[in-house]
Every structure is written in C-alpha cells, then in structure tokens.
Amino acid sequence: MSQPTPRSSLRGSTIAILIGGLGGILLLALAASDLDFGPTRIDRSGRLSIHLNGVSQRMARDVFLPTKGWVLQIRFPDLPVSESPDGLVVILRSERTGATIEIQDRFVFQEDYATLVIPKQMGLAAGLLSVRAIFTDPGGRKFEDSRRIRIRSPLGSLPIGARQVIHFDFGVDHDGDGVPDFWKDLEVLGLASGSHPDLARLIADRIEARALARVEAAYDPDHDPNFTGLARDQVTVLFEPISDPAALITRICVGGSDPSQRDLVGHVRFDLGNEDKTSLECNLRPAAGLFPAELETYSGDPLYREVLDPFVAARGGRPIGEHPDDDLETLSESLRAHFDADRRSSRQSKILRAIAVIGDVLGSIMAHEAGHALGLVAEGRPSVGLFGGSDGADYAHNVDVLGQAESSAWLMNAGGNLSFAELAGEADGGPLQFRPLNFAYLRDRVIVTDVR
Secondary structure, three states: OOOOOOOHHHHHHHHHHHHHHHHHHHHHHHHHHOOOOOOOOEEEOOOOOEEOOOOHHHHOOOEOOOOOOOOOEEOOOOOOOOHHHEEEEEHHHHHHOOEEEHHHHHHHEEEEEEEEEEEEEHHOOOOEEEEEEEOOOOOOOEEEEEEEEOOOOOOOOOOOOOEEEEEOOOOOOOOOOOHHHHHHHHOOOOOOOOOHHHHHHHHHHHHHHHHHHHHHHHOOOEEEEEEEOOOOOOOOOEEEEOOOOOOOEEEEEEOOOOOOOOOOEEEEOOOHHHHHOOOOEEEEEEEEEOOOHHHHHHHHHHHHHHHHHHHHHHHHOOOOOOOOOOOOHHHHHOOOOOOHHOOOOHHHHHHHHHHHHHHHHHHHHHHHHHHHHHOOOOEEEOOOOOEEEEHHHHEEEEEEEOOEEEEOOOOOOOOOOOOOHHOOOOOOOOOOOOOOOHHHHHOOOOOOOOOO
16 A cells, blocks of 8 residues: 555645534534524523522522511513513422422512512421522523522511500600700701790601601602512501500600710610610610701701701801791791792791701601611621621621621611711612611511520
8 A cells, every 4th residue: 555645644634624614613603593402501690580588699698587478589680571471480399398389370570570478378387498490481491590598487576566666755855944855956956946936846846747757758668678569568667756655665765965975866775686675765874865966967068058057047047036037827837738839938948948858867867776776787697687787887787798888878877877968868869778688677577596
C-alpha cells in the first residue's frame, strides 16, 4: 500500500474542520430556536417565585410561621399565569408525614401574582412544610420554584390581641397648673398663646384629630403591605384619645418637655412580644411619652421653617392669637371642611397648613412609638427577632439583613434617620409605612420566639 501524499492529508483535515464547523453552527441554531428536543427543561430563574407575607425572600428565609393567617404568594412577572391559571400547580408537603395537597384552586389571581391567606381550615400542623409551584405555559415551557417553611404553634396568646388599646393622652398636666402640657408645647411652636386659651384648645383639638387619623392610617393602610389581595387588612389594635377601663390599655402621654435630653420627641419603652399590655408611658424621670416641643430639633429643616416661621416670634412670626385674623369665631369657621378655601385669608391658610403638617408629623411619631409598645422591632434575625438593631440608635429599630441601617424609609427606622418631610409624608415616598415584616408581626403572621 502506497503512503498518502502530504496534499491528500491536508485535504482530509480541511474536510473534517469544515464538517465540524458546520455541525457546531447547526447545534447553535437549534439551541437558539424554539424547537424542543428531549425532556422538557425547567426554568428556575425566578420568573416564577414563592414569597411569604410580602417580605423579600432573603429576609423571609428564617421566619417561623403560625398554623394560620400568614400569606403565601406566587409571583410570576411576565408570565401568563393569570390568563392561564390551569397551568399552575402548587403543592404543600408535610416533611414529617409526607402528606401532600394541591392548593392552586384556593388562590386569588392578580396581574402578576397569586395570593392565599392560609385559613384555619387547612389544618396545618407544626413542623417543616415544603411548597412547590410549577407553571406550564401554553407553549409547554415549565417554570418552577420551591422552598421549605417552618410552622410553629404560638406559645400562649398571640402578642397583638384583638382587645389591645393604645390610649394617647393629650390632657396630661405634669406640673398641675390646670393647663394641658400639650398646649404649652404648641406655644413653643407658635401655634398657641397662653393669653388665648380658647384658640389653644381649638388648634390642639385639630392637631390631635389629625395625628390620630395619621396613626390609624399607618395601622390600617390603604395599600396591601403583605400582598393579601384583601380590600382591607387592618391591625386589630384600637387607638383612642380617651381611656376605656374595660380594655387592655397601654397609655402614652403626649405633652411636656423632656428633662433628660433635648432632640428626641418620643421615649416609649420597647416591650418584647407586647408582654405588658397595660404599660404606662407617662413619666418625666425617667422620661417616657411623647414630647412635641422637641420638634424644635428640626428647626433647620426647610419644610419646618416654611410651616412654622409665620408663627414663631423669634423668626419674625406672630403666634396664633396675636394676629388680627386670629379671631376665634372667624378662625373656627374657616377651619371647617365645608368652608370655601377662596374665602380664607393668607393667615388662615397658613394655620390650616401648620395643623396638617404638624398633625401628620406627630401622628407618624405616635405610630412609631406605639410600635415599640407593641413589640417592634425585636433584635436579631427571625425567628428570635424581626431584624431589629441591638444597640445605640438602632436599638429596636429596623436594620437590614446585614445588620446595617435600613436604606429604605420605613416607619420603624431609627428616628434620627427620618427627615421632617418624611415624617410629614411629603417626601418622594409619601406617608411612612411599616416594613412588610413589621406589618406581618402586627397581624400575627410571624412567630417571634424569645430564646434569650
């Protein structure tokens, strides 16, 4: 047999390279096409994902959930699940018994998520539970996610009881002179005058009503923090300006100067798990309660100056009661909701603006301090804590999963990290709200265990 020439060897190598190259191009083309060869590939990229109580997956991975009342969401941005829900299967599996149940027919479908508030009738038992969600789209593609959940039965009663009342006492008179301390706080802000008690009462009542409405809005929001799909999802705590001796009352006094340190408007003790449902936050030594006069700490803020400079004598303003337009009868009429705004004087419009802003700021602080009395924010990771800080200004305030100050503006962030505009609800994010994990706690949707 003759030996091949060098030319024939080169030709064979060239043909092999061409065939290999053409084959590679063909494989790439097939991979880029919609043709499906072999077993169906499952997409676990996160386009279909399981969430709990509206909380981010990283923050929720350690939570313990009760046997009922928590919220399960299946999110599917850019997938046609709501149009083709027949392609969705959601399976719960008990890790202890191996029993499984399909629950997709129980979900309420929204635009890009399905939601289910776990009912008591589902009969979940304590222990590990796995959730698996699978969606097959009309083209046969499969998307999947799974996670394990820890269920626990609450030890004793739930921390936020249906009969819990927070009494905000605006009538406290620490010095016993017959004048509510809150009125004197308004004098410091230029919103009252000691020589015009009837006007002081009028303004105080309006600010009190505005502040209480702000508190109720925070605990009964018009949005859906935990993505329940419910029209209303209010917290069961009541907020009252008067006392109810038949209820479990935490009393928080509003008024008086803080003798311990100037610059903090509120001092309410953090009550882990809301164990003391009848606590009293109404002292001067040690300081406990709310001290509206300390709002002066924001006196350099542009919004503060816009709203209060017209009434602060030291800034060239005139306190309410010291201006010709501050007649009680005229001012009372101009503050009524039905009054024609065009008939108000410039002074009356400024008074109305001050009532609204100071009422909203004070209400945000009241909602924040009431949160401390109810058990927000326990330090540590779930299930021991609620991602609260352990020391300094961060103690019992929101921190992120890395233990750093929360970057988003939430109602239970450290007060020093919240601006006057944020407290007033006039920053870009609108009125401050509870972080979804905070709200889940207030609705008994997570279990916080005290193992310390």
